[in-house]
Amino acid sequence: MRKLPLFTQNSVTSDNETVHAYLNAALSGNTWRAYRNDLQHFQVWGGTLPSSPEQISCYLACHAQKHTVATLTRRLASLSKFHNAKQWTNPVSTELVRATFRGIRNQHGMKQRQVAPAIKEDILAMVKNLQGTKGIRDKALLLIGFAGAFRRSELASLQYCDIEYVQQGMLIYLRRSKTDQAGQGRKIAIPYARGAVCPVIALREWLEHSGINEGPIFRSINRHGHIGEQAITSQSIALVIKERAAAAGLDATKYSGHSLRAGLVTSAAQAGISSWKIRQQTGHKTDAMLQRYIRDANIFVDNAAGGVL
Known part of the structure; x- marks a missing residue:
């Protein structure tokens, strides 16, 4: 799977390479890796970028019983961030995706796993x-x-x-x-x-x-x-x-x-x-x-x- 830079020269009007380097450094390494893994998971499933509200809703429905609501929330955030960074129309903000996710949360919502504190x-x-x-x-x-x-x-x-x-x-x-x-x-x-x-x-x-x-x-x-x-x-x-x-x-x-x-x-x-x-x-x-x-x-x-x- 090819690496997906968050910002490219098509994302901003300036063609200054230093600007693009700083834009991509705006996120910490751990945050960037989390975004990248979420995007790759979506693509391995069959998702395309840019995506559509229908495709993301199907993706959510497919994984509703396999992953926690917290995990799906993070993956939606990654997809939203990527579309916004590319200046694409953001399908995550549509009512179709929002309503689908509300239904998943209402039907499958569960307590998020919380690790034991080492007191x-x-x-x-x-x-x-x-x-x-x-x-x-x-x-x-x-x-x-x-x-x-x-x-x-x-x-x-x-x-x-x-x-x-x-x-x-x-x-x-x-x-x-x-x-x-x-x-x-x-x-x-x-x-x-x-x-x-x-x-x-x-x-x-x-x-x-x-x-x-x-x-x-x-x-x-x-x-x-x-x-x-x-x-x-x-x-x-x-x-x-x-x-x-x-x-x-x-x-x-x-x-x-x-x-x-x-x-x-x-x-x-x-x-x-x-x-x-x-x-x-x-x-x-x-x-x-x-x-x-x-x-x-x-x-x-x-x-x-x-x-x-």
Whole structure:
């Protein structure tokens, strides 16, 4: 399947190649890959670009019982974005497609799968007694990922020059994130822990053990324990979380790369930390995206049934 650039010289009036390069850089790599995969899925099914309302409605109907509403929502968004970028008539915005999707949502709508948050107790169980090169790396990765509420892509992108040790612990400069498409970056504070397990000390031990003093912080390790030059992948981080969850006696199928970030939010909410302080750590712009974690964390606090049973 040929690569579909989001913007081409036909998309804009200017023929300046630099303009087109910047236009295609407007989306992060992960976002672009998601769009590309969605478009390819549509084409493999038999869809054509540009498409028609009838064709997209048939595509939705064909996959209504195979995929979640969330997945279909994302694929519609990708098709809409692509048509708009090409300045084609957008079939996704037609009433035929909208009505078809409303019917699918009403008939097949279901609760979106939500991964289990790796709360503080889970993290402590995962990092207990980790030894050896991979164990030292995984301990630092899990603790830093949790304390910083990092996404797995953010963890994978961290560089040695992004770290600054301070009296209270450590500052990590996050150059870019999913919600920071402009690349403004922000600093995340990782304090020394009061308990025996500390993310700052764990990361320092990993860097000393590995000898890393430049480039990616978290790197691939082969089966012989040799540390690679390349950064660990986002997929490998998710596998590390699952592997360590299983070793700790947890149900690994419930955990994913998002569990560290969700775990910090949930643990902080349970500890009574204010939402704006949580957002300062996570980078969320509003409370809306936090509410689902906070609601789950506090679901038994002042519970109505608990007051009468």
